[in-house]
Amino acid sequence: MKVVLFCGGLGMRLYPTTENIPKPLVPIGEKPILFHIMKYYSHFGHKDFLLCLGYKGEQIKNYFLNYDECLSSNFVLSNGGRTKEILSKDFDDWKITFVESKKVDSQTPIAVIIVEAPICLDLKMIRYIGSLGFLSAQACTRLTR
Secondary structure, three states: OEEEEEEOOOOHHHOOHHHOOOHHHOEEOOEEHHHHHHHHHHHOOOOEEEEEEOOOHHHHHHHHHOOOHHHOOOEEEEHHHOEEEEOOOOOOOOEEEEEEEOOOOOOHHHHHHHEOOOOOOOOOEEEEOOOOOOOOHHHHHHHHO
């Protein structure tokens, strides 16, 4: 089941923090909000994500493209530094699809319609990054079965 996460808002309530980074990348501890939400869904077995990007979406892409698990995980370095074995991976079994949303000034629900991607979705898990108080992933799973 694909989990759809809307990551394209301007994050005006978090301004001036969101002037330079998108709201999904605002850190909570050492990781961004987006990572914590994805980790939460992953805990309940939902590991196929669709990120609907918009405002500063390239930064979200770069976060995952340049993610260095050695900085947040235990690892073994051998062969004079040529070989590294990561002992616990953060998101080794995740599948993340990145799509750009059209640039429109509208409310969040319209993003479901205007995502530009040739993807057939089983839309059962949708979450707007701006609201962190939805049902638990476990409750959502029970509701969709």
